[in-house]
Amino acid sequence: MKFKAFLIENGVNLLERRFLPALEKMGKICHIFLTRDHAIFLHNLLNGDGIQCIAQFRKEALFDDYRISSQNEDRIAFAIDVSLLQRAVRSSVSICSEFGGGPAENRLQIKLVKKLPPNCTQPMPFLTFETKGYKSAVIQDVPISKPLSRAQVLELQTALDLAQDLPPTLVQVPELNQLQSFIDRMKHIGELLNVFISKYGDLHVQISTTLITLGAEFQKLLVIGDRAQSPPEDHNLSARTRSERAVLRGDAQSVQVSVKHFWKSLQCHLAKPDCAFYGIAPQGACLTVIFQFFIPGTHQIDKSISLHCRLPVLDPGSN
Numbered sequence: 001m002k003f004k005a006f007l008i009e010n011g012v013n014l015l016e017r018r019f020l021p022a023l024e025k026m027g028k029i030c031h032i033f034l035t036r037d038h039a040i041f042l043h044n045l046l047n048g049d050g051i052q053c054i055a056q057f058r059k060e061a062l063f064d065d066y067r068i069s070s071q072n073e074d075r076i077a078f079a080i081d082v083s084l085l086q087r088a089v090r091s092s093v094s095i096c097s098e099f100g101g102g103p104a105e106n107r108l109q110i111k112l113v114k115k116l117p118p119n120c121t122q123p124m125p126f127l128t129f130e131t132k133g134y135k136s137a138v139i140q141d142v143p144i145s146k147p148l149s150r151a152q153v154l155e156l157q158t159a160l161d162l163a164q165d166l167p168p169t170l171v172q173v174p175e176l177n178q179l180q181s182f183i184d185r186m187k188h189i190g191e192l193l194n195v196f197i198s199k200y201g202d203l204h205v206q207i208s209t210t211l212i213t214l215g216a217e218f219q220k221l222l223v224i225g226d227r228a229q230s231p232p233e234d235h236n237l238s239a240r241t242r243s244e245r246a247v248l249r250g251d252a253q254s255v256q257v258s259v260k261h262f263w264k265s266l267q268c269h270l271a272k273p274d275c276a277f278y279g280i281a282p283q284g285a286c287l288t289v290i291f292q293f294f295i296p297g298t299h300q301i302d303k304s305i306s307l308h309c310r311l312p313v314l315d316p317g318s319n
Contacts, residue, residue: 001070001147003034004111007089011062012108014305016093018271019055020086022307025267026053031148032127033077033156034068045159046152051261052310054163055271061304063110072150075157076112079145080127088140092131107132115141163310167279167288169253171203172222174275179205180266182216183259189214192314193259195287196243197280198252199223200230204239207259215239224277253280255313257287265289265309273307287311 007015019041023030026043027050033040039062043053059066070076092108109130114123126141148156173179183193186207194215196204201223206215217239228251234242246252268276273291280287291307294300 005063005066007108022270024082055307058304077148168226170224170277170279196254198246199228255284261311
């Protein structure tokens, strides 16, 4: 199997300044899944333990002169330490800046190689970064796992396909900082978070303990998918009563998730999304958070990059 490409300036900026800092918050190790058209970063899709995170890029968003080949339909997957990857990219950028010169002189090449490390008898796989300056080149090797077998790649592809299913109702939260501010203040109070989403465009989050109950409510949010009109007789009722009535009507769902997982998903703000959508999967299977990005200077969706999280549900709650 072979992989070689050049990271373009936009790709370097996306990874170094936005996505790798966000992905590092999700967990130490992630899988990189390379296909003919996409580069995908995956957390926890194979073990199913904890929050799942998927960042997907069309190859043109990150790379130039992208070449990949394998006997598994040109698909390659391996595990990598995100912090080591981030360090290599950041270091390569600083080397390029130090060397100066035009774009042709300091292109950043990335490729898969096998090398024999010191004191080892077996060659090991690495993701290698090569930065060519005016008169010299700097090579950095990031250790990776043995590339996944055909069966493991198929398992990863199946998990990825399943993770793409959208909840029937999604509500948009344009101001993520409000939600993050609430969770930052409340995450030390309790371990469980109740999340309620309605077809009316309501999102409620609530932390309860034996001594205290605290919550935040977002109303009249943009709804994508199944939607409904809120009954006028509910408008003057409390948030809790309205929520219970909406669930009984089948117009809403509620689930219970880990505060830690919810807080971790909010760290995706480091990738600088323009807005986020929240939804609950059928039968309360998981809580899905989809982060949306716009083409710079517009309100048009940038379809070349995507990022979403799936939070495991502790209590399926009401449906």
